[in-house]
Amino acid sequence: MCARFVLAAAEKVILAAYAAEMEAEYKQNWNIAVTNESFVITADKPHAIQSMHFGIIPWTSQTGKLEKQTFNSKTRNLLTSKIWRPLFEQHKRCLVLSTGFYEWKKIPNETSREDREPYLFTLKDRPLYAYAGLWSQWRDPETKEPYRTFSIVTTESNDLVGEVHDKHRMPVILSKENEDLWLSKDISPSALLNICVPFPDELMNRVRVSKRINAVNKKKVPNNDEGLILPENSL
Structure with missing residues (x-):
């Protein structure tokens, strides 16, 4: 699963990496949670970086509110789910820009989720990438x-993520070559499933970070600063 991630690259770095124009005001974000806004590039507008909210609200929704855990879609359900299949087949695919994501490890005798240890996962060769x-x-x-x-x-986790995440899921991290494929309208949905695979362990970093990341807000003030991604200790 991936319910919290980071996009902290400088705006000029993002624009250079994706040769696209920013359509909304950009701010670095070290604590992107469900319902928050972040930045994507869609198959419909591949030269624009758009701001959208994290967590799918289907176009058929009667309330306009997030009613299910639709912040993640599972690879195995992309061609069968009533929510995901229409989006997948009708080219409603996008690149979700990121510089890292968090997962939490259960610890013995924990009494609440707040007791879990948070870890940050990044890539060794690319500080900026896309899901x-x-x-x-x-x-x-x-x-x-x-x-x-x-x-x-999301897809099955590699070992590096699986050692932390008890449900053994991880986001589909795209190689640079596969980013264009994911946005292509000339490739069949079934063929695209072939690139929805676990990212290689050896190309990723993992560090334990402060439990301060556990809170999205503190006393209604966003909990969001560069200190959240500083390593506390390596696993």
């Missing part, structure tokens, strides 16, 4: 205003 994602647009029935949301596609 395979899906996106959707819901429109307010009264105002007609669009509300765009995205989901991160």
Whole structure:
């Protein structure tokens, strides 16, 4: 699973890496949680970097609210799910830009989730990369205003992530070559499943970070600063 991630690259680095234009004001974010806004590149507008909310709200929603755990979509369900299949087959695919993601490790005799140890996962060769994602647009029935949301596609974890994450899932991290494939409208959905594989362990870093990351907000103030990604200790 991937419910919390980081996008802390400088704006000029993002623009250079993806040769695209930023369509919304960009701010670094070290603690992106479900319902928060972050940045994606869609198959429909590959030269634009758009801001969307984390967690899919289907276009058929009656409430416009996140009612299920639709922040992640599983690879094995992309061609069968009533939510994911239409998006996957109708090219509602996107790159979710990131510089790292968090997972939590259970510890013996824990009494609450707050007792779990958080770890940050990054790539060794690319400080900025993209997850395979899906996106959707819901429109307010009264105002007609669009509300765009995205989901991160997940697959089985590699060993590095699996040693921490008890459900053995991880986001689909795309190689640079596969980013273009994921956005392509000329490749069949079934063929795209071949690139939804665990990222190689040897190309990733893992460090334990402060439990301060466990809170999205503290006393209604965003818990969001560069100190969240500083290593406490290596596993």
